[in-house]
Amino acid sequence: MLLKSNADNWLNFKKLGFMLLICVLLGVFSSLFPFETAATIFIAIGTLVTTIIIIKKPFVIVLFLTIFIPFEDFVIKFIPVSDPIQLALRLMSELLIYSTLTVTILKKMIQGKSIRLTRLEHWLIIFIFAGIFSSLLNSASLGSSIINLRAIIRYIFLFYLLVNLNLSPKQNQKLLNAILAIGAVQIIIGAIQIITRGSINSFLLPTQTNIEIAGVSRGAVLLNRGREIGSIFGTLGDTIFLALFLLIVLVIFLGKNNLLRLKTLAIIAILFGAINYTFARGVVLAALFAVILYAIIYYGKNRLVIGSILGVPFAILAIYTLVASSAIYRDFNNPLFEEIGILDNFTGILTIDYFERAQNQRLGALIGIPPTVLANAPAFGFGLDESLTVSKLNESNPSYMLREIDQNGFEDVYWTAILSYTGLLGLLSFAMIFTLIGRKAKQIFRKAKHKQTKQLAAIVLCLTVLTAFLLFFYRVVEFRAFSYYYWLLAGLMLSSYIQEKARLRNL
Numbered sequence: 001m002l003l004k005s006n007a008d009n010w011l012n013f014k015k016l017g018f019m020l021l022i023c024v025l026l027g028v029f030s031s032l033f034p035f036e037t038a039a040t041i042f043i044a045i046g047t048l049v050t051t052i053i054i055i056k057k058p059f060v061i062v063l064f065l066t067i068f069i070p071f072e073d074f075v076i077k078f079i080p081v082s083d084p085i086q087l088a089l090r091l092m093s094e095l096l097i098y099s100t101l102t103v104t105i106l107k108k109m110i111q112g113k114s115i116r117l118t119r120l121e122h123w124l125i126i127f128i129f130a131g132i133f134s135s136l137l138n139s140a141s142l143g144s145s146i147i148n149l150r151a152i153i154r155y156i157f158l159f160y161l162l163v164n165l166n167l168s169p170k171q172n173q174k175l176l177n178a179i180l181a182i183g184a185v186q187i188i189i190g191a192i193q194i195i196t197r198g199s200i201n202s203f204l205l206p207t208q209t210n211i212e213i214a215g216v217s218r219g220a221v222l223l224n225r226g227r228e229i230g231s232i233f234g235t236l237g238d239t240i241f242l243a244l245f246l247l248i249v250l251v252i253f254l255g256k257n258n259l260l261r262l263k264t265l266a267i268i269a270i271l272f273g274a275i276n277y278t279f280a281r282g283v284v285l286a287a288l289f290a291v292i293l294y295a296i297i298y299y300g301k302n303r304l305v306i307g308s309i310l311g312v313p314f315a316i317l318a319i320y321t322l323v324a325s326s327a328i329y330r331d332f333n334n335p336l337f338e339e340i341g342i343l344d345n346f347t348g349i350l351t352i353d354y355f356e357r358a359q360n361q362r363l364g365a366l367i368g369i370p371p372t373v374l375a376n377a378p379a380f381g382f383g384l385d386e387s388l389t390v391s392k393l394n395e396s397n398p399s400y401m402l403r404e405i406d407q408n409g410f411e412d413v414y415w416t417a418i419l420s421y422t423g424l425l426g427l428l429s430f431a432m433i434f435t436l437i438g439r440k441a442k443q444i445f446r447k448a449k450h451k452q453t454k455q456l457a458a459i460v461l462c463l464t465v466l467t468a469f470l471l472f473f474y475r476v477v478e479f480r481a482f483s484y485y486y487w488l489l490a491g492l493m494l495s496s497y498i499q500e501k502a503r504l505r506n507l
Contacts, residue, residue: 074235130426140383162491183249190232243280282473381423456493
């Protein structure tokens, strides 16, 4: 009994040590910003309480972040603090992930338990090396390079946290249900935006911050140059963010439900309609592909069933194409400047006028950037400093660019941006990270016995394919509304499968 008491005292001492360590680390971080006294005290108390929760209930932190992130910008704008503090508050979600992962690893080490690693970190290390080495080679700003690198890899730490947490199937289900519930809330808010014809938009818009760190400053697109007239964005601060989050919701819903039920089809139609009203054409296409992918994953051997399911997205595409073909020579109506319908918004990309415009945008980047990089800096690219990379691309000789480019929209075709930043080595390692996730998801889907594990595998497999597609349109790996949930689901999948195998071994 005495031994047990001493052990408990030692464990409590270690917990106190963890709390103090995290408080010191976050205190050092907060000292970098000119916080007001009241805000500093508030953050210190919040840090202490949060640290206790991290040690006692790390799942609570994950659940909180899963619920909070879609409302983060909306909530923070009502806190009457200066721009530096608002920036710090936006970084708190990342710090929570880092802190929880640190505590989880330290607890495992002290308890003599092995830390779970994957084959993923090999390619992650190569990618980080390629980025940093390229930046040093090109004399790029190290601060800008690190900030750019952080935006790419920040939520991979969430993946490792979940792999090492051993969440129960019930906790996994809570996280999935929370995402679906938030999706329903966002659709309701979007419906109100449509019904009121945007009269509540100013209430939902995020605040613009004027902070620049190491020459990097990214404001809200809605505030900088606006979005499509009549589009919806919920509380996520941007139409693309809402579209990507609803795509996550759609994929989870597809993975958890039978596609052949009328109720399922009705909810899919609602989700698809909401995504259409964001006017994000790339995500609309991805939503159609998601249905096709699930049909292949679940019903690939049943030709009659798969044909019936595939008929829905193909019918929609056929309608779009028929409408577009009758107006292929019409001018492209930009929804940023005039109100158009969701059908016209989608079919506008099939007009000759839009094709000619695209040569100066994504299509031009896809055609001109890869051969220019390969001719001038094939191995390591031009470094992770975006402004320097854009400048070097424009100054390249030989050059295959169709026009001079600027930083506005440079990362929209993210595959070409990664090639420009890190060369072939970085592009290969970046692609291999997602390839390994996709392969593992496919393997787990085939081998798993537990229903929830199979569902998670199907969800992650579908999202991985869609990520590869979406990277031709958006920098989705940098967007919290997509990247956080992708790595959350990937971590849940792998953790669930590891625990399932352990249970089978113990039978």
